[in-house]
Amino acid sequence: MAAETLARGGARVTVFDGMRSAGRKLLLAGRGGLNLTHSEALPAFLARYGAAQPLLAPAIAALTPDALRAWSEALGQPTFVGSSGRVFPQAMKASPLLRAWLRRLDQQGVRLVLRHRWSGWDEDGQLTFDAPDGPHRVAARAVVLALGGASWPQLGSDGGWVEILSGKGVAIAPLRPANCGFTVAWSAVFRARFEGQPLKNVALSFGGHHVRGEAMITSAGIEGGAVYALSAPLREAIRAGGRAVLRIALRPDLAEADLAARLSAPRGKQSLASVLRKAAHLTPLGIGLLHEATLAKGVALSALSPQKLAALINAVPVPLNGVAPIARAISTAGGIAFDELDASFMIRRLPGVFAAGEMLDWEAPTGGYLLQGAFATGATAGRGALTWLGATD
Known part of the structure; x- marks a missing residue:
């Protein structure tokens, strides 16, 4: 979502993914029906985020559940409201949505680079990646980190970023299982x-x-x-x-x-x-x-x-x-403290570096709130990165 927001704003965007294919966790989320969001009124919806509500509310107000449904429909995946109020694509599965989304990102010029695992920064401030053919270094004017929490590590979100950011002095609440047994x-x-x-x-x-x-x-x-x-x-x-x-x-x-x-x-x-x-x-x-x-x-x-x-x-x-172990949890609590972030989720100690999704210190119940929060924070981080790029031109 951050990549799409940046590309629409005219930025040249590369997405580096540590896995062999994109969207592995989204496909897992859609295994029993992709619960994109929830249809309840926005005040009740926002209350599901507990203590993080005031911190996430601006991002969700900028990308509401209705806006997310319209986004899905624009990708050829109309949605419906289930009996519990949960919102799903009519196809139920995540794969049709993901395929359409990747096609659109490609048309927008977004470059996708797979099997590149981020490992931090070098002494010159370049991003470093572990890749099949050896280490890679990339210079970027703005960076959005969307590395997930620590649940389902086999899909890429193993929490390895905690040590990297902690080493830069970023305060991080310990990652804990959420929506777990x-x-x-x-x-x-x-x-x-x-x-x-x-x-x-x-x-x-x-x-x-x-x-x-x-x-x-x-x-x-x-x-x-x-x-x-x-x-x-x-x-x-x-x-x-x-x-x-x-x-x-x-x-x-x-x-x-x-x-x-x-x-x-x-x-x-x-x-x-x-x-x-x-x-x-x-x-x-x-x-x-x-x-x-x-x-x-x-x-x-x-x-x-x-x-x-x-x-x-x-x-x-x-x-x-x-x-139950965090590796089997549906989601993760803990993450980067909101005090470390500005309103666009830029890490104050690392100018030009933004974070989104489960990397941030929030949690929510299942029912569509997790994906909505991830999409909304991604879009906000993307807008923040666009503003940063404009300010540094």
């Missing part, structure tokens, strides 16, 4: 039976935060959309105290009193599992979670009264003991 000490029996199974139509809560959605049991813990929505407060609680207790409502649309009444009916010869399955409509996974919760307390599930069982069903405690 968490580790849980499941019992061997639970892990063997339920690994890979989804929890659907549940409600998750932590510290006053509540979200409806789905989650997935993994061999090491729990992940999925509803978990990602709570990942920031969960991550910070674990960082502060070493653990956090996530609570899961298995039947969030049933009041506790209604559940207790259903569970109080005569069982006859039915097992407890049959009662939970028929009366409370719990899945085997849900019942397994109840057993895990009581096992941790040394109490048999069958020993609970209907009232206590009903209370447990809609507040199953899941103790989280760690954060």
